[in-house]
Amino acid sequence: MSTAVRMKSVTLAQVLLLLWVSTAWAEVLVQPDFDAKKFSGLWFVVSMVSDCKVFLGKKDHLLMPTMAVTAAAEGNLSVHQQFPRADGCNQVDAEYVRVGSQGHFRVPALGYLDVRIVDTDYSSFAVVYIYKELEGALSTMVQLYSRTQEASPQALKAFQDFYPTVGLPHDMMVMLPKSDACSSGDKETR
Numbered sequence: 675m676s677t678a679v680r681m682k683s684v685t686l687a688q689v690l691l692l693l694w695v696s697t698a699w700a701e702v703l704v705q706p707d708f709d710a711k712k713f714s715g716l717w718f719v720v721s722m723v724s725d726c727k728v729f730l731g732k733k734d735h736l737l738m739p740t741m742a743v744t745a746a747a748e749g750n751l752s753v754h755q756q757f758p759r760a761d762g763c764n765q766v767d768a769e770y771v772r773v774g775s776q777g778h779f780r781v782p783a784l785g786y787l788d789v790r791i792v793d794t795d796y797s798s799f800a801v802v803y804i805y806k807e808l809e810g811a812l813s814t815m816v817q818l819y820s821r822t823q824e825a826s827p828q829a830l831k832a833f834q835d836f837y838p839t840v841g842l843p844h845d846m847m848v849m850l851p852k853s854d855a856c857s858s859g860d861k862e863t864r
Contacts, residue, residue: 708777710745712796717741717819723847726813737853758855799829
């Protein structure tokens with residue numbers, strides 16, 4: 675095969691990939707009739723899947739974070755996040771700014787360009803889609819939230835049925851182990 679033919683094949687493949695990614699991103703729907711007040715409260719992030727290189731390098735060492743969500747003005751969410759680490763607990767407060775419909779946000783402080791609550795029953799689970807920029811690279815992440823540290827079979831099914839639709843394979847997924855690092859007095863706030 676000549677170099678010109680190979681270059682055309684590579685270019686065609688890149689264009690098709692961009693079209694596929696754009697289409698996948700555009701088809702991510704938000705939970706119908708999303709209710710921020712019902713979504714408020716404590717959530718455990720029990721599982722994550724992402725194509726982010728930083729995440730992939732650390733995923734086997736991550737512990738289960740928590741998200742304390744409060745409904746705010748204009749459909750926004752105030753979120754207090756706690757990320758357990760081997761050496762303590764990192765805490766982050768972030769404003770999820772509503773864009774468009776209820777359940778659709780951006781989080782400038784975290785580099786989250788597009789956050790969508792894809793599916794939730796409010797009382798036990800939520801599937802959250804995130805398109806973000808980290809260290810100059812764009813990536814997709816899907817998180818499974820649970821009201822308890824153990825996700826229900828219904829929650830796992832909703833999560834596992836969704837993330838392949840945005841191009842994320844099973845080998846990029848991790849079930850996060852429980853941790854009590856954020857329940858001790860040694861906390862660091864960012």
